[in-house]
Every structure is written in C-alpha cells, then in structure tokens.
Amino acid sequence: MTDEEKEKYFQVALCSSLVLFGFDGEDLKILVYKKLNEPFKGALVLPGKYIAPTVSNDQAIHELLIEKIAYDEHQTYIEQLKAFTKVFRNPLGRVVNVAYYALVKLTPQIEAKVKAQGGVWFPYDRVPDLAFDHNEIVKYAKERVKRRVKRRPVGFNLLGDEFTIAQLQSLYEKALNRELDKRNFRKKIFNSNLIIETGNTTDPKQHRKVSKLYRFDEEKYEKLSLKGYDFLF
Amino acid sequence: MTDEEKEKYFQVALCSSLVLFGFDGEDLKILVYKKLNEPFKGALVLPGKYIAPTVSNDQAIHELLIEKIAYDEHQTYIEQLKAFTKVFRNPLGRVVNVAYYALVKLTPQIEAKVKAQGGVWFPYDRVPDLAFDHNEIVKYAKERVKRRVKRRPVGFNLLGDEFTIAQLQSLYEKALNRELDKRNFRKKIFNSNLIIETGNTTDPKQHRKVSKLYRFDEEKYEKLSLKGYDFLF
DNA sequence: ACAAAAGTGTTGCCATTACACCCATGT
DNA sequence: ACATGGGTGTAATGGCAACACTTTTGT
Numbered sequence: 001m002t003d004e005e006k007e008k009y010f011q012v013a014l015c016s017s018l019v020l021f022g023f024d025g026e027d028l029k030i031l032v033y034k035k036l037n038e039p040f041k042g043a044l045v046l047p048g049k050y051i052a053p054t055v056s057n058d059q060a061i062h063e064l065l066i067e068k069i070a071y072d073e074h075q076t077y078i079e080q081l082k083a084f085t086k087v088f089r090n091p092l093g094r095v096v097n098v099a100y101y102a103l104v105k106l107t108p109q110i111e112a113k114v115k116a117q118g119g120v121w122f123p124y125d126r127v128p129d130l131a132f133d134h135n136e137i138v139k140y141a142k143e144r145v146k147r148r149v150k151r152r153p154v155g156f157n158l159l160g161d162e163f164t165i166a167q168l169q170s171l172y173e174k175a176l177n178r179e180l181d182k183r184n185f186r187k188k189i190f191n192s193n194l195i196i197e198t199g200n201t202t203d204p205k206q207h208r209k210v211s212k213l214y215r216f217d218e219e220k221y222e223k224l225s226l227k228g229y230d231f232l233f
Numbered sequence: 234m235t236d237e238e239k240e241k242y243f244q245v246a247l248c249s250s251l252v253l254f255g256f257d258g259e260d261l262k263i264l265v266y267k268k269l270n271e272p273f274k275g276a277l278v279l280p281g282k283y284i285a286p287t288v289s290n291d292q293a294i295h296e297l298l299i300e301k302i303a304y305d306e307h308q309t310y311i312e313q314l315k316a317f318t319k320v321f322r323n324p325l326g327r328v329v330n331v332a333y334y335a336l337v338k339l340t341p342q343i344e345a346k347v348k349a350q351g352g353v354w355f356p357y358d359r360v361p362d363l364a365f366d367h368n369e370i371v372k373y374a375k376e377r378v379k380r381r382v383k384r385r386p387v388g389f390n391l392l393g394d395e396f397t398i399a400q401l402q403s404l405y406e407k408a409l410n411r412e413l414d415k416r417n418f419r420k421k422i423f424n425s426n427l428i429i430e431t432g433n434t435t436d437p438k439q440h441r442k443v444s445k446l447y448r449f450d451e452e453k454y455e456k457l458s459l460k461g462y463d464f465l466f
Numbered sequence: 467a468c469a470a471a472a473g474t475g476t477t478g479c480c481a482t483t484a485c486a487c488c489c490a491t492g493t
Numbered sequence: 494a495c496a497t498g499g500g501t502g503t504a505a506t507g508g509c510a511a512c513a514c515t516t517t518t519g520t
Contacts, residue, residue: 001270001283001325009246009283010326014318037234050234050242053327057318083316083331085247085290092234093243094286096329098316166472183474184510191508208470209517399499416501417483424481441491441497 012094016060017048017134019081019101019141020069022110022121023158025167028174029106029121030138031068031114035131039091043131046138047119048097061100069104070113077103077157079148081140089133097133101141103157124174149175150233153194153221162198162213165189172233188232194221245327249293250281250367252314252334252374253302255343255354256391258400261407262339262354263371264301264347268364272324276364279371280352281330294333302337303346310336310390312381314373322366330366334374336390357407382408383466386427386454395431395446398422409466421465427454 001009020031035045047068051060061078065071084097104110114121122128127138148154155171169185189195196217201210234242253264268278280301284293294311298304314332322328337343347354355361360371381387388404402418422428429450434443 005283006325008285009248010244011286012245012247012329013242014245014327014329015242050238052241053244054320056320057316080315082313083290083329085331087287087289092239094247096245096247096316096331098318098329164472181510181512182472183512186473187475188509204518207472208519209472211472397499414484415499416485419500420502421482437491440499441493442489442499443491444499 012096013090013092014051014053014057015048015090015095015097016051016057016064017046017097017099017137018061018064018068019046019099019138020065021101021103021124021141021145021158022106023103023171023174024106025159025163026170028124028158028171030124030127031119032122032127032130033117033119040131044120044128045131046099046134050095057098057100061102065102068114068117068119069110071102071104071110075105075157075160077154079144081137081144084133084137086133097137099137099141101144103145103154105158105160107160125177145175146177150231152225152231153216156216159216162200162215164202164211164213166211168214176233192232193217194224194231245329246323246325247284247286247290248281248328248330249284249290249297250279250330250332250370251294251297251301252279252332252371253298254334254336254357254374254378254391255339256336256404256407257339258392258396259403261357261391261404263357263360264352265355265360265363266350266352273364277353277361278364279332279367283328290331290333294335298335301347301350301352302343304335304337304343308338308390308393310387312377314370314377317366317370319366330370332370332374334377336378336387338391338393340393358410378408379410383464385458385464386449389449392449395433395448397435397444397446399444401447405466425465426450427457427464 022029022031031047032044033047035041035043047064049060049064051057057080065076078100081099081101084099087094089095089097124142129135130138145154149172155168155175158171159167165186168189169180169182172185173180194217195214198213198215200213202213204210255262255264264280265277266280268274268276280297282293282297284290290313298309311333312335314334317330317332320327322330357375362368363371382405388401388408391404392400398419401422402413402415405418406413427450428447431446431448433446435446437443
C-alpha cells in the first residue's frame with residue numbers, strides 16, 4: 001500500500017455502543033443515557049465510547065462497563081452484535097460502530113452506580129427513541145438475545161447465583177415476549193438437568209410462601225456444549 | 234469532540250473480507266485468492282478490499298462481487314458476519330475488518346470470471362491456511378451458514394431457479410456436514426410447502442433417469458416468515 | 467376467610483427417526 | 494444383465510402443548 005493510499009484509508013473512527021440488559025428478578029430493562037455533549041446533546045443514547053487505534057475493543061467494552069456499572073466480570077455475558085457502518089451515521093465523520101450487548105443481574109451496587117452516572121433503565125419493550133442509529137442497534141440486540149435465550153442458557157447470567165423457578169420463568173417470558181405454561185416450563189427446565197437445588201429457600205418474610213432456590217450447573221453445561229448440545233425453547 | 238480528539242480517533246482503516254460460498258449442484262466450495270502485494274505477498278487470503286471513508290460497506294461488497302465473480306444481484310444472498318477488530322491483525326495499522334459472507338450458485342460465467350481473476354475454489358471442509366486472521370473468519374462463516382441453513386431457506390440461494398431434490402439434499406448434507414435420509418428429507422421438504430414443481434425435468438441425456446425439477450416458493454416464504462416462522466432442520 | 471404464589475400429572479398430537487425395495491434408463 | 498440414481502410408506506418414539514387443582518402462609 002502506498003503512502004497516498006494509507007492517507008486515504010486510515011481516516012475512519014471506531015466506536016462501540018453497548019446494549020446492556022439488566023434483570024432485577026422481575027423486570028428486564030435496558031440502560032440508556034442522556035448525551036452531555038454535541039452532537040445530539042441532550043438526546044438519549046446507548047452507553048458507548050470512541051476507541052483509540054491502540055486500544056482493543058475488549059478493553060474498551062471492559063472500561064465502559066466499569067465506568068457505567070462497576071460490574072463483576074464473571075457474572076456478565078458479553079457478545080459482539082455486529083458492525084454498524086453507514087457512511088453518515090455520525091455527523092463528525094465516518095465512524096464505524098461495533099456494537100455489543102451484555103447481560104447482568106441487577107444488584108443494589110449496580111443500581112447505585114448507574115444512578116450516580118445519570119443512567120436510566122427502560123423496560124425491555126418500552127425503550128424510547130434514541131439518537132444516531134441506536135434504535136436499530138437496540139432492535140438488533142433484542143432479536144439476538146431472543147435467539148440466544150432460546151438455544152443457550154445465557155439467561156442464567158441475568159440471574160444471581162441462586163434463583164427461583166418463577167424468576168427464571170419470568171425472565172424467559174420477558175425475553176421471548178410471550179407467556180409460558182408453568183408446568184411445562186418446569187418440566188423442560190428439570191429435564192435439561194442443568195439446574196441444581198441449592199437446598200436454600202427464599203426468605204419467608206418476603207413472600208406468602210417460601211420457594212426453593214436453584215443454581216445453574218455450569219460444569220454439566222460445559223460438557224454438553226462441547227458436543228454441540230442445543231439448550232431448549 | 235475537540236480537534237485533538239478527532240486527530241486521535243480518526244486514524245483507523247476499514248476493510249471488508251468476503252467468504253464466498255459456491256455450489257455447483259454437487260460440491261460446496263469457498264473462494265480464495267493468492268495475495269499479489271505486501272504484506273503477506275503470495276499467501277492465500279479471502280477476497281477483500283479497503284473501504285474509503287466515503288464509501289458504504291454495501292457499495293464496497295457490491296464492487297467486490299462484480300470484480301471477482303460478475304454476480305447476479307438477485308441470485309446472491311449477502312449478510313454481515315461481524316467485525317474482526319484485533320489491534321494487530323494487520324501490520325499496516327489498526328484495520329477493522331467487517332466480514333461478510335455470500336451464497337452463489339456457480340455458473341459457467343462465474344467459473345470463467347474467477348479463473349480469469351486468479352481465484353481458486355476450495356472444498357468447504359478443505360480450505361487451506363490463510364493469512365491475517367482469515368482462518369478465523371472462515372470458521373465463523375461456516376458456523377453461521379450452518380445455523381442459517383438450519384432455520385431459514387437461505388440454501389435456496391445456492392441453487393438455480395430450478396433444482397432437483399437430490400441437489401437440494403446434497404447441499405444440505407454438505408452445509409450441515411452429515412448425511413440425511415432420503416425419504417425423511419423429502420417428507421420434510423414437501424411438508425414445508427415451500428417448494429413447487431416446475432413441471433420440467435432434468436435433461437434425459439445427462440442422467441440415467443430423468444428427475445423432476447422444483448423451485449422455491451418465495452411468496453409463501455415471505456408470508457410465513459412475517460409470522461416468525463422457523464424453517465426446519 | 468381469602469388472596470397470592472408454589473407446586474404437581476396426564477393425555478393427545480405431531481415431528482422425527484429408522485429402515486428396504488422397485489423403477490426407469492444408459493451402458 | 495447390471496449399474497446408477499429416482500422415487501416411495503410405515504411403525505415406534507419422544508418432545509411439546511393444553512389443561513386444573515391443592516398447599517402454604519400472610520393479611
């Protein structure tokens with residue numbers, strides 16, 4: 001490549017936006033910020049940042065998650081969605097947005113951090129209009145999550161170490177956007193053998209009736225997924 | 234964004250590589266070129282090109298397909314795979330590769346053009362070592378195609394307007410990398426109702442026995458896919 | 467007493483799998 | 494005559510969907 005060509009091509013900027021899904025045991029939400037500077041100052045956008053040529057995307061997303069939610073690496077599922085590349089998607093110049101999504105269980109710590117940063121959670125199916133092409137990114141992310149949830153147990157990343165079957169079902173209903181039969185749901189989940197009773201129960205003070213707590217059997221899943229195992233749903 | 238920041242961030246180059254799958258009615262192949270200039274001169278690579286800041290990715294992929302295979306737009310399925318973004322994937326600097334794959338039916342015209350351009354087809358499961366991170370891209374593309382073929386009738390893009398059930402089955406066997414039962418395959422295909430007899434048959438001079446030709450019912454598929462219909466396999 | 471949420475089985479249906487032979491034609 | 498490839502049916506199995514009541518406990 002000639003120097004001339006180098007000058008011609010090495011003029012693009014790289015950024016990443018993140019569609020962050022959070023589940024609090026009841027509702028599934030998406031994180032949004034109000035933009036503080038131009039362009040589109042004041043508009044709602046996904047969390048994101050520009051990436052310098054020497055910084056890896058992984059590093060950038062990692063930083064973004066630390067800044068915005070003080071996350072726990074081991075409890076977070078992160079995956080690239082795809083690149084959004086339209087020529088005029090950003091008024092500053094050609095900016096390629098390599099978008100990601102992540103799944104986290106909401107904890108009081110995260111809630112506090114988000115509040116401090118000025119972030120707002122919107123319910124999964126009531127995300128307002130966003131600037132840039134971020135509506136499109138959210139739409140794409142929701143479809144991806146729906147597919148993933150159907151075929152792999154990624155949903156477990158949205159729950160804590162322990163959870164009730166009702167919570168798990170509620171999560172699946174939100175993500176798939178339809179109601180599921182309680183008995184059939186239990187059957188499927190228990191038949192998969194990917195869930196273990198922890199022996200603990202919910203706090204009797206919080207609910208009418210206590211219920212059993214379970215955890216995800218990661219080891220068993222690792223073994224199965226090596227064989228190309230498809231989860232269910 | 235300050236001018237200083239602009240200078241810092243707008244220094245990345247954008248390129249696209251294409252994993253081109255071709256089917257000739259018998260075998261599924263992937264297109265590869267020998268690199269003519271540095272870096273990695275002489276090594277095998279996927280077809281690809283750098284993208285100027287003012288050019289859209291769609292435009293670039295379109296040009297690439299015209300250059301390499303003189304393709305027919307309407308008979309080609311194209312989809313973005315994802316962005317490959319590693320910092321040191323290219324020795325010239327930070328180059329983000331937004332990779333695509335495409336499916337084409339091989340015709341004598343395409344074969345001739347490819348030959349003229351110095352391209353080489355390798356069988357689906359015998360692609361040799363490639364330069365850059367192109368091995369990784371091919372691997373990713375194969376997985377994507379496998380999934381797509383399972384759930385949507387994209388496979389039909391690899392066949393012509395008319396095809397025999399045997400050709401269709403052969404394609405599915407190659408893409409899914411396993412053998413399928415002839416009777417069960419026909420049952421599934423016909424039950425889907427997405428295939429129509431054209432009334433024509435294969436040329437009796439080419440085979441021992443003539444066989445019926447079919448075509449894909451696009452209209453019916455459009456209707457079904459609006460309802461979130463999942464194909465089969 | 468009643469409201470709220472946890473937990474539990476059966477049945478019918480449909481999709482998937484496994485499996486073997488006949489027919490038409492070109493050599 | 495035989496080799497090649499097209500075309501056809503059935504039975505067993507397993508997963509999925511539809512469906513209603515009892516139990517516990519806080520108010």
